[in-house]
Amino acid sequence: MSSSSKARRPAGLFRNLSAKIASIPMVLTALVVFVGGTAWTVVYSFTSSKLLPKANFVGLDQYERLWSTRRWLISIENLAVYGFFSMIFTLLIGFTLAALLDRKIRGEDVFRTIFLYPFALSFVVTGLAWQWILNPDLGVQNVVRSMGWESFTFNPLNDPDIVIYGILIAGLWQGTGLIMCIMLAGLRGIDQEIWKAARVDGIGTVKTYVRIVIPMMRPVFITALVLIASGIIKIYDLVVAQTNGGPGIASEVPAKYVINYMFRAQNLGQGFAASTMMLLSVVIILIPWAYLEFGGKKRG
């Protein structure tokens, strides 16, 4: 590429030379790590690599094994449940809090600061804090029982059937503040005349939100959705800290599966196949979004 442009215009390559030299780290990151690294992982997911990457191709064997491994199926199911509820509740709580804060209240800064501080904390800190609060012997369950309700049971972290909801509680606590902030910025961007017009027409507040404001905030909701979705797929440290995948393998997630197979079980091929599946899920989410975001503009 560079040699042909060089042939046509000898000075071309050297124009802006400082800028080009300064951009070398960016170019290397983009080409070698992002494009090269991704392509490498996808290619090696078709090999039987164990301890070290080896280029002996075995077709879709790794994927077949992946989809018949119970641990992976549980991971996917957990991700689906966590993802579904996380998406709904994050949007619902984030928007509701933003709408409440947008009602010209006193002490908005104080409330916003309190709702957002969990977002500054790491997932490890979040997971450990909630592990303690949900501790069956000394945490919330114990407090309610000691108040007289002896049969009260709330022990999600030790119950394989509901452990993922225990993680969801912690995840929502950490992440809803961010979505609230984005929603609040979106609400602030809406023309205040809308409210006057709605009042003149006698439309109630709730109805104004549902019928007028939310449809106007479509781009904000899409941004929020993309944000929540990519956060869900990445979920890893929260699980490691809060349950470490337990009890048993009941709260395993795909990102943890990948790391376990690559660095603990020394089965690189499985790790590559699983990470390629993660990539695929991102692509499936991103393509419709990119289409909505950029496809429309080009035509317009």
Add this chain to the structure above:
Amino acid sequence: MVDAVIPRGPKPRPRFSRTNIMLYGTLIVVAAYYALPLYVMIVTSLKGMPEIRIGNIFAPPVEVTYEPWVKAWAEACTGINCEGLSRGFWNSVQILIPSVILSIAIASVNGYALANWKFKGSEVFFTILIVGAFIPYQVMIYPLVIILREMGLYGNIWGLVMVHTIFGMPILTLLFRNYFTSVPEELFKAARVDGAGFWGIYFRIMLPMSLPIFVVAIILQVTGIWNDFLFGVIYTKPADYPMTVQLNNIVNSVQGVKEYNVNMAATLLTGLVPLIIYFASGKLFVRGIAAGAVKG
């Protein structure tokens, strides 16, 4: 529960109207819920173990003790050694400082080149960078292990610094590019006429003008890198583990009797740096995450 109480009317009503009571009531209840974990961590870390075993986790300490904090900092065990979290803290500091400086230096120059010195293909690389921000890290982790091993950086702090620089690049480059694009072009042109080159304009004009955006970038990077767990666990050896990794090893260690007060003191110690930054920076933090919203 929360969404059931949506107030009516766009303007504030008389102070004690029903709407206002519901509005503030909801906000206060929700705020209490969000504040609760921090409160529980603090009170737990100030109690002795006997008090924790018989008491209520929401009750304030009867007898305040700072012993758990001392123990968490200097004596807590990760299984093999018992030096406390202090080692992890200093490891994190050693990782943080070069990572923040290097990632911001490179990304600000990237952003500057993309805004003011476009060259053939520069937009293509930028697009790859932004799309790359959405690729799960798990996909690029192993190729990076190989690259770092070839460079002799795998398993030491500088390898991790490089990883933080690489994965911080998309969002930071975007942040700086957008900022530099908004600087009036006349300034840039005037400097060009005066004979200033790429670096001259960067250091004498752009840098002094863009201190606020540098502060935003620093806030973003310090909290992001301090809170990192995944890269720390993969790209460093146990002796160099950052604070988050060591914290997890201390709290989730299977050996010995669980000391919940020490665990909570350790957890708070690890959360302290980002919390201080958060409470001190206020609106700038919000601006950072608003910019980071694109990162995903």
